[in-house]
Amino acid sequence: MSNVPDTTISFSALFLAEVEKVARQLDPATIERMALLLANVRERSGRVFILGVGGSAGNASHAVNDFRKLAGIETYAPTDNVSELTARVNDEGWPTVFEAWLRVSRLQSRDAILVFSVGGGSVERNVSPNLVAALNYAKSVGASVLGIVGRDGGHTARVADVCVIIPTVHPDRVTPHSEAFQAIVWHLLVSHPALQQKATKWESIAPGA
Numbered sequence: 001m002s003n004v005p006d007t008t009i010s011f012s013a014l015f016l017a018e019v020e021k022v023a024r025q026l027d028p029a030t031i032e033r034m035a036l037l038l039a040n041v042r043e044r045s046g047r048v049f050i051l052g053v054g055g056s057a058g059n060a061s062h063a064v065n066d067f068r069k070l071a072g073i074e075t076y077a078p079t080d081n082v083s084e085l086t087a088r089v090n091d092e093g094w095p096t097v098f099e100a101w102l103r104v105s106r107l108q109s110r111d112a113i114l115v116f117s118v119g120g121g122s123v124e125r126n127v128s129p130n131l132v133a134a135l136n137y138a139k140s141v142g143a144s145v146l147g148i149v150g151r152d153g154g155h156t157a158r159v160a161d162v163c164v165i166i167p168t169v170h171p172d173r174v175t176p177h178s179e180a181f182q183a184i185v186w187h188l189l190v191s192h193p194a195l196q197q198k199a200t201k202w203e204s205i206a207p208g209a
Helices: 007-025 028-043 055-069 082-092 097-104 129-141 154-159 171-191
Strands: 048-052 112-117 144-149 162-165
Touching (some): 028 112, 028 144, 028 171, 112 171, 144 171
Parallel strands (some): 144 162
C-alpha cells in the first residue's frame, strides 16, 4: 500500500489546471510580434543574446540550441561560459556581468537581447541587477529588447520592444509557471512559420521508418 497521501492527486490536478489557465491567458498577438521581430533580426544578420539567471539560465542554454539549429539565428547565452561568468563575478561583481560580456561581443543595433526571467529585474528590489544593466546597455546601442517574464515583468517589461508576460494564476507558483512557460513560448517561436527553417528530428522521419 502506498504511503503517499491522497492530497497529492488533487494537487496534481490543481497544478495542471493552473497550467491550462496560464496558457489561455497568454497573449498570442504579443508572441506573433516577437516572432516577426526575431525574423527581422535574422534578416538584418543580427545576433540574439539570451540572458537568464538560475532556472532561466538553463532555459537560455536550451533555447540557444533551438534558435540556432531550427531557426538559423546566430544565438548565444553568456551563462554557457562558466569560466568567464565566474571570473567576472569574482573580479568585477554580479551587477555588471552581462553588460561586460555584451560589450566584448560588441553588441550592435542589428542585434537583440532576449530575457528569460521570473521578475524581469529590479534595481529598487536588488533583484537581478545584472539584467537591468544589460538591458540599459542594449537600449543605449539601439539593440532590440525582448522578454519572456513573469509577475509584472519588472524592468524588462518597461523597456522591451516586445515582452511576453506569463500570467500569475497562483502567488505560490509564480516561478515554476514562469520558467515552464518560457519553454512553451520559445518552442512556439522556433516552430513558427516565420522562423523555423529546419524540421525537428522526429518530425522529419516518416512514420514507420
